Amino acid sequence: MDENHRAIAGDSWIVDCDALVLSVGLIPENEVARSAGVGLDPRSNGTVTDEFMQTNIHGIFSCGNSHAVMDLVDFVSSQGDVAGKNAAAFCCGGTMTPWQPPHRYSPAKGLPEPGAVNCILCPNGCRLCYEKDGTISGHLCRRGEEYAIQERANPKRTLTLTMRTKTGALAPVRTASPIPKCDLLSAAADLREMVLDNQDISCGDILVENFRGTSVIATDCVPRLEEL
Numbered sequence: 001m002d003e004n005h006r007a008i009a010g011d012s013w014i015v016d017c018d019a020l021v022l023s024v025g026l027i028p029e030n031e032v033a034r035s036a037g038v039g040l041d042p043r044s045n046g047t048v049t050d051e052f053m054q055t056n057i058h059g060i061f062s063c064g065n066s067h068a069v070m071d072l073v074d075f076v077s078s079q080g081d082v083a084g085k086n087a088a089a090f091c092c093g094g095t096m097t098p099w100q101p102p103h104r105y106s107p108a109k110g111l112p113e114p115g116a117v118n119c120i121l122c123p124n125g126c127r128l129c130y131e132k133d134g135t136i137s138g139h140l141c142r143r144g145e146e147y148a149i150q151e152r153a154n155p156k157r158t159l160t161l162t163m164r165t166k167t168g169a170l171a172p173v174r175t176a177s178p179i180p181k182c183d184l185l186s187a188a189a190d191l192r193e194m195v196l197d198n199q200d201i202s203c204g205d206i207l208v209e210n211f212r213g214t215s216v217i218a219t220d221c222v223p224r225l226e227e228l
């Protein structure tokens with residue numbers, strides 16, 4: 001993608017598949033799962049699965065952030081690998097394998113261990129430790145130190161989800177800046193209640209102003225639909 005989020009000519013390829021389902025962001029976005037009758041956890045909006053990552057609907061598997069909030073992409077990748085293999089095993093009548101975190105700490109959101117946090121600002125994923133003298137260690141750059149201080153005082157995340165338009169089309173959006181982590185679910189609930197006008201939406205358009213101290217902007221284009 002270029003700086004305007006448009007595909008770069010010649011930098012694409014075609015993958016032959018039946019469907020592609022993406023889960024991107026920290027709040028599970030499960031409209032497709034919900035419409036399929038998959039059970040969702042009312043506290044997190046994530047899918048409920050067994051240890052094989054299979055939902056209450058046989059043959060539908062769920063993993064990654066559609067299932068639970070994870071701070072490390074390693075967990076998402078590992079769980080996706082197991083869910084995909086189990087889906088293949090389900091189709092072929094093979095043996096499924098339970099998913100086990102590749103780490104002794106819980107993949108659920110929050111601090112993975114007292115006194116430490118993983119920096120999520122870049123793929124380095126530095127392990128940041130709160131030292132007894134009040135300093136931070138483990139960071140490779142100053143942003144990590146600032147992140148560790150913020151994370152302990154008032155952790156914040158950018159909220160990403162979709163908003164409905166009057167035609168029923170979904171517009172992918174995010175908050176323009178991070179909001180307190182403890183407000184993510186209620187903010188998501190507020191945005192789900194709002195309905196956008198039927199309009200041409202461009203990537204970067206401000207769709208909701210003065211929302212939780214920031215604004216809500218579109219992350220993709222949604223064309224206006226002709227009304228009958």
Ligand code: SF4
Nearest residue numbers: 119122125126141144
């Ligand atoms: S401390 Fe710096 S280098 Fe390390 S993960 Fe954070 S942003 Fe990346």
